[in-house]
Amino acid sequence: MSIKTVSPEPSSLTSPIPFRSTSEGVENYRTDESRIQGRIKGVFFPRNEAEIATLLLTAQVNKTLITLRGSGTGLVAGAVAKKGYIISTERMNHIEDPKTTCEFGSKKTIMRVEPGAIIKEISDRAQGAGFFYAVNPTESSASIGGNINTDAAGSRAFKYGSTRTYIEKLRIVLMNGEVLVLQRGKHHFNDSGKLEIVCSGGQSINLTQPRYIMPEVKNSAGYYNQPTMDLIDLFIGSEGTLGVISQATLRLLPSPGPILTGLIFYDSLEEALTFIRDARETSLQNRISGKSGLDLRALEFIGRSALDFVRDKYKGIIPDETLAAIMIEQELPTKCDIDNFDQLPACRELFDLLGDKAEKSDGSWISFPGDNKHMQRILDFRHAIPESVNRKLRYEKMGTDLIAPARHLEKFVHLCSEIPEKHQVPHAIWGHISKCQLHVNLIPSDKFEYQRALLAYEDLAQAVTALGGSVAA
Incomplete structure (x- = not known):
């Protein structure tokens, strides 16, 4: 099997490839959301395929190190260069109509x-x-x-x-x-x-x-x-x-139909894990069988350590005894009676799993279909977690993206908190628990905690791979 390369699309531009040197303000390009600082000689901003080709060929001939950068939202310093030049694709942002x-x-x-x-x-x-x-x-x-x-x-x-x-x-x-x-x-x-x-x-x-x-x-x-x-x-x-x-x-x-969104607060981690397990299995069984019923498209976990970063912002909203929060999204039929949505099979199964959490106003936020303002409030809460963590950083953060087989879900969640606690490292845990995937953010405040965080990271990696998982989902 073979495949032939082609020439780059020709460029109609005659001006030089945009470039910014270190004397022209490139501080934002030295780092990403990891806050780790790199060292660069400058940043190129190609505008088309031909300019990318020119930069890469020149770098190859001159044996120049280059690092590719998108919008800099990464948490693990993948776009942080230790030397050489950055190629930023931010000016190549054209979107064609569907x-x-x-x-x-x-x-x-x-x-x-x-x-x-x-x-x-x-x-x-x-x-x-x-x-x-x-x-x-x-x-x-x-x-x-x-x-x-x-x-x-x-x-x-x-x-x-x-x-x-x-x-x-x-x-x-x-x-x-x-x-x-x-x-x-x-x-x-x-x-x-x-x-x-x-x-x-x-x-x-x-x-x-x-x-x-x-x-x-x-x-x-x-x-x-x-x-x-x-x-x-x-x-x-x-x-x-x-x-x-x-x-x-x-x-x-x-486009999917109306979305039911929920944020459920639990004062028991074990109760939260039971709901996660039951909601996952019910969704998968319905999906495989084709049965009309619960089929969550999102099932997110926010641990106590992460909630602590937003308790002040949401004071009086997050119950004081909360140890975990679960965010859910369920698509409903495109044509359904919004006024009686709670009678739909998916909603009945969801509310059965939630039990009294579906009734208590202090135990859940449920955004009814069509209530876009309430739904946005729930989404904003989820996004406030990483934003609050990043605002309070005093040293380099270690972000992880751990994943394990779903059969080890409960054990995985427990070890993700137990290991940082054993090493006495401040941390915040949240993630896509539907896929048994968690972001364990280690947040040292000084060089001494940083060394302990390195040990915690190593222990997490060994524990997760021993379960058959991966250190990078």
Whole structure:
């Protein structure tokens, strides 16, 4: 199996590639949301594919180090350069209108975007045309290029999966300045794990799949690897190390119906975990059987350690005895009687699982379908957690993205809090518990706590991998 590269799309621009040196204000480009500081010589701002190709080829010839950057919302310093130059894709932010086509083998609605396009703007454009971009990362200000390079998932991954699921086609600029055009389903590794890329000059790049076996959970710790996999999947989640995306074709879905949103406060962690387990299993069973009933698209966990960061802001709203909060989203039929929504099978099953939590005003916030103001209040609460943590940082934060098999859910949640507590490291825990995925944020306040945080991080990694999980979901 082989694939040929193509030349970059020609540029109509004659002005030099925009560049900003260290004397022209590049402080924001030295770091990302991790707050870790890097050292750079300057930042390039390519405006099209041809300019990316020029930068990469020049860097290769001159053996210059470059680091790719999207919108800088990452939490693990992936866009922080220790030396060399930054290539920022922020000026390549064009979004085409959605269109329905059969060019990908079956009738699909697609949207072509450049790598610097922002997720919120993509979602808004899709929604305005009556469609739905299903991926919902925590940071809606993230770029689509960054989401593809990390295979971002987010709160809706329980029902809709990660970014990988919605990538139909990529244009990727390689370090030699040539372009790979990858359409899903067209180029696979053979049974021996081989694939050849033939460049325009005649030279070949021979790829051999590694032999490691991926864990059963979502995993971004290393390149994606499956037998006879599609070449496009090697680039998704590769952190920009194999090439620079210049254009992506996304698959859109029909817009869902009304959304019921809830935020449930628990004064018992075990009760919260019981609800999570039951809600997950009921949703999965209904999804597999096709039964009309509960099918949560989002099931989020916020631990006591994270709630402590927003108790002052929500004083009198978060019950004092709260040890955990659960956020849920349930789609309802497009055509349903909003006035009697509580009689729908999905709502009846949800309220049965919630028990008296569905009745107590101090134990839950339920946003009824159509109550957009209340729904936004719940979403704002969820987003206030990481924002509050970042505002109170006094030293470098260690962000994690841990995931474990769902059969170990309770054990996983407990060890995520017990290990930081054992090492006496301030922390905050929240995440996509529907996928058994948690962000354990270690928040040292000085260099001594930082050293303890390193030990806690190592213990967390060993504990999670021992469960069959991954240190990077």
